[in-house]
Structure formats: C-alpha cells, structure tokens
Amino acid sequence: MVQQDRSYKEKKVISIGTVSELTGLTLRQIRYYEERKLIHPHRNERGTRKYSFADVETLMDIANKREEGVQTTEILKEMRTKEKKQITEAQARKKMLEGQLNAQFRHRR
Missing domain, CATH: 1.20.5 (Single alpha-helices involved in coiled-coils or other helix-helix interfaces)
Incomplete structure (x- = not known):
C-alpha cells in the first residue's frame, strides 16, 4: 500500500495553474523555484509543465521556509x-x- 501511495504522489499530472491555486504561489514564484533547481516538473512535447502531488508538498515547504527568511x-x-x-x-x-x-x-x- 505504501508503494502505491508513493507512485500516486509522484505522477506528474498537475498543471502550473492548479499548483498555483493549491499553494497560493504565483506562476512566477513557481517558475523561479524551478530555475533554482528546487523542483523538477515534467515537460511534455509542447513544453507544458506538469507537477506531482509531491512537487506541491515540496513547494509548500519551500514557501514556508522562504517566509521564515531562508534563502x-x-x-x-x-x-x-x-x-x-x-x-x-x-x-x-x-x-x-x-x-x-x-x-x-x-x-x-
């Protein structure tokens, strides 16, 4: 069951707009964290970013740390x-x- 949960969390299926809604981060902030190599979305053949639920959790952690002043x-x-x-x-x-x-x-x- 744990392995199944992990694969579920790792699937890259969420659009950047939905990630923005879920996290409260702007599109620019999300792209910036990608530029800084903090997250690694999948890009399809058209270049569209897709994120996983694990990426959303990571972004929330990043946002919390940034609010605390961590670079x-x-x-x-x-x-x-x-x-x-x-x-x-x-x-x-x-x-x-x-x-x-x-x-x-x-x-x-």
Whole structure:
C-alpha cells in the first residue's frame, strides 16, 4: 500500500495553474523555484509543465521556509543533504536485506 501511495504522489499530472491555486504561489514564484533547481516538473512535447502531488508538498515547504527568511541556496543545500541521506539509508537497507538473504540461504545448505 505504501508503494502505491508513493507512485500516486509522484505522477506528474498537475498543471502550473492548479499548483498555483493549491499553494497560493504565483506562476512566477513557481517558475523561479524551478530555475533554482528546487523542483523538477515534467515537460511534455509542447513544453507544458506538469507537477506531482509531491512537487506541491515540496513547494509548500519551500514557501514556508522562504517566509521564515531562508534563502533558496540554503533550501537547495538542505534538500541535497536529505536526498543523499535517503540514498545512503536505502543502500544500507539493501545491504542488510542481501545479508539476511545470504545468511538464510547459506544456513539451508
């Protein structure tokens, strides 16, 4: 169920106008955050941006941090640090699972 929720949140199906309505951000602000590499909308063959629900959540987080006075460079740095941590944790989980599987199959031989 969690995996299904994640794929649902990651689908890029929302227009920039709808994102603006949902977040209260202007179109210019949303485009600016894209320029600063804080969000990565999908662009179709006509160049139309499409956002996911995860992008909307990210934009809300960005807006809140900006209201607190946090600069976009700091937000990007924090996002990259968080991304690296998630990758490291995923790699650790994978190694642990591989170790468990190897131990289980070696034990059965």
